[in-house]
Amino acid sequence: MGLLNAALFAVAIWLLVKPQQKSETWLWPLFLFVGLASVSRIAMSFIPNLMPVTIMAVMIGSKFGVQRGISFAILVTLASNAVLGHGWWSLFQIIGWASVAAVASVVKVHDVDGNLSMNRLAFASLWSVPIFSIIVSISILDSGMSMIEFGLYIANGLLYDVLHFLGNVFFAMWFGQWFERLLSMNQPQDRLVQQENEHVSTF
């Protein structure tokens, strides 16, 4: 497990240093997001399936692209699972959140001007849940489990998926704009002021 963690960490670093075409400043906002996501995930671990990481993965993917999104997913999972416990599931959690970020890099939650759309973020709260849930559920598949049993397992988890969705909506509504300001912290001040003036909640 230690070897796998080291390999995953190396991949995350490689993805961070690998050149990306986008010129946006991403390093410190991303690190800040990793720290914030990890701490909040640990702090909220006593509530089942309430995961602020998902909505943050959506925003990172949409803002900085798939490469940084995957890196974010790896770093957050490694950091938070250092406290919550590592296991086979860590890999699937990474793939789950990385997939969410990857989809968000295509189905963006930012408009063409780079402003956060609350409508799209609310919609992302919904579509991100089955992506993450199904990928993480695959971790329990073994040779002795039939597809019917796997289907039952997924069905049994639907209520918790609803909880995941409601949690995502909550984080989007309450912290979406604040997260966005963090992600844009290294942009020139005049652009931020302009964005703030133009911002109208569309939800």
Added chain:
Amino acid sequence: MRFALLLLALLITPLAQASSESSWTQEFESGYISTQPLIVEDTIFVRISGFWTGEERPIVAAFEVQTGKEMWSYTSQTSLQHDMAPLLFVEGGSGTCGTWNDLLLVGWTDGKVTAHSTTNGSIVWQNQTEVELLGITGKMAYEEDRVIVPTRTGLSSFCLADGTELLDVDTGNIGWRNGVTITERGYVYGDEIGYLHQVNRNGIVLSTYIGEGKIRHAPLDTRHGLFVHLQTSQGSTLFLNGSNIGNMGASPAMPLFHNDRIYAATSDEWISISCDAQSCSVDSIEPFHSNGELALRIVDSNVEVWAPSNTPNGGWGVFNQTSLVRYEATTFDTYGTAAPGFDSGIIALGNDAGILSVRYQAAAESSSESSDIDAVGLLHYLSILLLFLLTCSSFAIKNWQQFAKIGSAFLLVAAIAVVPELSVKLAEQTASEQSVEWDASWPDEWKGTQVIVFEIDGKEHVIGGLEPQDTVYELTELACESLDITTEVEQQYLGAYLISFNGSVGDGWEFTIDGNWAPIGMEDAQLNVDSIVEWRPV
């Protein structure tokens, strides 16, 4: 608006109910309460002996649990005051002798057995047993359609429907508080000169001499044989299957058997006896003075053994499996030998002053852990209420941005409250049925009992034949204790979560019941009497 008010009322009602709960006390002037009050649904039944001298008459009475209002009482004009046979409640049913409604069965020291209607106390039937100075003083039991009564000199059984005598055995030896136990082979009881009598259902008696002393309790039927706490002239002796397993203090209490543990007490000590696959042995002794009935209570899967302190200060000692946890006291404490009566959330305490005190669990619970959980639950509940009001308010003033924010918070905290329980229900509905193969290497005695298997670090540990448990959590705890496997369990939001066996954490642990993976927590996973549980690393 009306919908909002209705929902608000629904949310507030449980809080109002919770705060309206209270306790009550009933003082009897006619004698001691020496036996456990019985709580059956909304009724408490209690018996009071006379003071053994004077003119007071023994009474059996029924009270409403919630209010303490007397429903009925029955006074015996012929009994001899030393009434110490525990009350016996039998649910309505039918058998070869006919049908019967709910009955409260009372054994009296004048030798009578009376069956009372639980609703008005009227005598449905009565019958007479042998009297030699005294009559019935021991604990009765019932089996199918008959009640088994330890009489002064033997044992009788009567039909529950009409009181017809079905069996009458007379050994000639005197008995006192000589409770009866039903076993596979028949009925067992002891006497005042150290004999244990095994009565087969056809009436054949096999008497075994245990030792010089008095058997003043119903023998306990363990998998290693009958357990007897013999009162001797020097103190008392613990016998298991006829063998001495320990010498203790004087005037033993009536022992209890639960989860492979026997709990006993004397004037000198409280005793916990642990049974494993081979035998039973004294595991723990605490200084305490108790001579009467012991009672068992399960709180959040934890065992509590309540022992009345038969001292001038009185009160009750509350023990876990091995040690004294706390004292419970009332404002009227004095000598006592009656076990408390328990029902969900209710404790009924009686003592030698003839005072019955009924109180609710919420008031009696002193555990800081449970009060913490209650506080969190209350806070959660209040936050749902507050967020609901704020959501309504945002809706009323048409502030949609605020409505979205507060509404999302309301839905989330409401979902956190209901999803875990709903999920358990759903899982129970959808659980698939499979079978698990019986391992030929397991002893045949384990068949029909709960068996549990642990695969720890590649090695399999297995045990069966334990006392049946209700949940995977309870069975796991019991089995690990018997197999000397250490466990680390963490209380999480969804209940108990197993961290490790023998320090082995691995990638986590999962269990199956009869080969079926259970998508619920071990505290919620219910067992049958013959379930096979398997714990394996993830």
